[in-house]
Amino acid sequence: HPPVFTLGKSGKKEHVLLNENELKEKNIQFFNTNRGGDITFHGKDQLVGYPILDLEKYDTDIGHYLRNIEEVIILTLQEYGLHGERSKGETGVWLDAAIPGKERKICAIGVRCSRWITMHGFALNVNTDLSYFNHIIPCGIANKQVTSLEKELKQKISVEEVKEKVKRNFEKVFNAQLVSEVFF
Secondary structure: OOOEEEEOOOOOHHHEOOOHHHHHHOOOEEEEOOOOOOEEEEOOOEEEEOOOOEHHHOOOOHHHHHHHHHHHHHHHHHOOOOOEEEEOOEEEEEEOOOOOOOOEEEEEEEEEEEOOEEEEEEEEEOOOOHHHHHHEOHHHOOOOEEOOHHHHHOOOOOHHHHHHHHHHHHHHHHOOOOOOOOOO
8 A cells, every 4th residue: 555645524634734745755645535534544564444344234323333343453452462442532443542641543444334335444553654644633633642563562563464363353243254355
């Protein structure tokens, strides 16, 4: 994934702290999207998942769907000895969410649903170059840090390994079998 900032429907362009020329100089692409949420970064060594589900077969409650995605990531982090948690009023997965000044976001979530079919998804920072987040106000939340598995565990982690753990936890939480390819 080349470096890219994506802005959700409720986002504000001023949360991008670089102008168009600076974005070009740093080779960062920028896209407005139709997902929920504000601004985030996507790049190398980040696990980005785009689950496509028919919520009519699960639960037609978008909030519940978001909490389930958070649960998938929380379970995955537990496998690495990390205590992921939710932060009241903020979508995503955090570490030390209840300790002011210590909270760190490790996974951003932004989705869209049309006719109960889900689009977009989550971005879990694995070995992500976190310096890109210095050029935005991540998720429109100022004064809170962003982190990664690598930063927390002080070692590189296999993105493939994380992907397999997320897949397994997704199947568990959603009681569904994932397919990696769709043929028409």
